[in-house]
Amino acid sequence: MKIEVNGEPRDLGATTVGDALTELNLREARVATALNGAFVSVAARAATPLSPGDRLEILTAMQGG
Amino acid sequence: MRDFYGVALKTPMMLGTARYPSPAAMEAAFRESGASVATVSMRRERGAGQAFWDMVRGLGVHLLPNTAGCHSAREAITTAQMAREYFQTDWIKLEVIGNADTLQPDPFGLTEAAEALCADGFKVFPYTTEDQVLAARLVDAGCRVLMPWGAPIGSGMGLNNIHGLRTLRAAFPDVAMVIDAGLGLPSHAAHAMELGYDAILLNTAVAEAADPPAMARAFAMAAEAGALAAASGPMGTRDMAVPSTPLIGKAWL
Numbered sequence: 001m002k003i004e005v006n007g008e009p010r011d012l013g014a015t016t017v018g019d020a021l022t023e024l025n026l027r028e029a030r031v032a033t034a035l036n037g038a039f040v041s042v043a044a045r046a047a048t049p050l051s052p053g054d055r056l057e058i059l060t061a062m063q064g065g
Numbered sequence: 066m067r068d069f070y071g072v073a074l075k076t077p078m079m080l081g082t083a084r085y086p087s088p089a090a091m092e093a094a095f096r097e098s099g100a101s102v103a104t105v106s107m108r109r110e111r112g113a114g115q116a117f118w119d120m121v122r123g124l125g126v127h128l129l130p131n132t133a134g135c136h137s138a139r140e141a142i143t144t145a146q147m148a149r150e151y152f153q154t155d156w157i158k159l160e161v162i163g164n165a166d167t168l169q170p171d172p173f174g175l176t177e178a179a180e181a182l183c184a185d186g187f188k189v190f191p192y193t194t195e196d197q198v199l200a201a202r203l204v205d206a207g208c209r210v211l212m213p214w215g216a217p218i219g220s221g222m223g224l225n226n227i228h229g230l231r232t233l234r235a236a237f238p239d240v241a242m243v244i245d246a247g248l249g250l251p252s253h254a255a256h257a258m259e260l261g262y263d264a265i266l267l268n269t270a271v272a273e274a275a276d277p278p279a280m281a282r283a284f285a286m287a288a289e290a291g292a293l294a295a296a297s298g299p300m301g302t303r304d305m306a307v308p309s310t311p312l313i314g315k316a317w318l
Contacts, residue, residue, distance in 0.1 A: 006109040006110070007109070029110065029114070029115065030114065030115055030151065031110050031114070031151075032107060032148070032150050032151040033147070034143050037139060037140070037143055038143060039146035039147055039150075041146075041150060042150065057109070058110045059107040059109060059110060059147055059151070060107070060108065060109075060110040060113075060117075060118070060151070061107065061117045061118040061121065061151060061152070062105070062107065062113075062114065062117060063081075063082045063083035063084070063091075063105070063106065063117065064081060064082060064083055064104050064105045064133055065083045065084070065104055065106075065131070065133065065218070065268035
C-alpha cells in the first residue's frame, strides 16, 4: 500500500508498523516511531496496522541545542 | 545549587551538541567545560543516528532531549514520547515555538504540553520567557525547573531583561532555573549566575567560536565565578563614592 515514510511516498507490502520497519531494513535499528502524528512504542509496533495514506515517521538521535 | 528533579549537577553548565565544526570539537568542548548535561534532539533517520547515540553516551553526562522545532503542543508531546523511549530518560527540554523569527515560546501551547507531559510522568524543563504569570502556570502544571531565555536562540545578545529575570528568580525560590538561549559571552554566563540562577544552557556561543573547546572552558569558568559570587553575598550599589581607604590617620600635608 502507498504510505508516506519520513515525508517520502513509499509503496510497501507491510500491513503493520513493525513489518514496515523490517521491509525498510530498520528492524534492528535504534529508532522511535510515530504514525499520523501519534507515538507508536516499540512494544506496540507489531500490533499497529497501516492504512493507505498513513504518515509514518521514523526518528533517531541527532545533534540539538 | 538547587537540584534538578532530585539530580544534583556537578557543574552549572548545560551544553548543546549542534553546529560544531566536527564531532571531535564537540567532544573536546564537553571535556574542557566539564558540562554536566548535553542537549540532543530527534530527527528523521538517515543513517547517522546510531553513531551519534554512541558518541553522546560516551560523553558520560546527563542527556536532555529537546522538542526543538515543534510549533504545537501535539507535536511537542509526540516528540517527547519518542525521545523518552529512544534516550531512556524522562527528562525533556520542552520547546513549543510561537514565532519563526524570534523563536520565542508559544505560552499557550507550552502550558498545554507541560500539563500533559507532567501528568504523563515526564520531568519537564520548559524553555520559556521571563514572564512570571506563565512561569506560575508551568509550576502549577508540575514543572520543577524553569528555563527562561536570556535573549532569542542563537542571537548572542546575552540577558535582555535583567529586571525581569531578577524578579522571576525571586518569585520562585524553590524552583531550579536555567538561563537557556541567547548567551554570547562568558560575562553573560557570569551575570546569569550572579542573579542566582542555577545553571546556564548554551550551544551556539561555543559551537560557532573559532576555538570551541577553549570557549567552552571560558563559559564554565565564568559560570563557576558567578555562582561563587552569588553565594558570597555581593555588596549593594550606591550612587556616590565611598573611599575604601580609611581617612583616620591621614597626614596633614
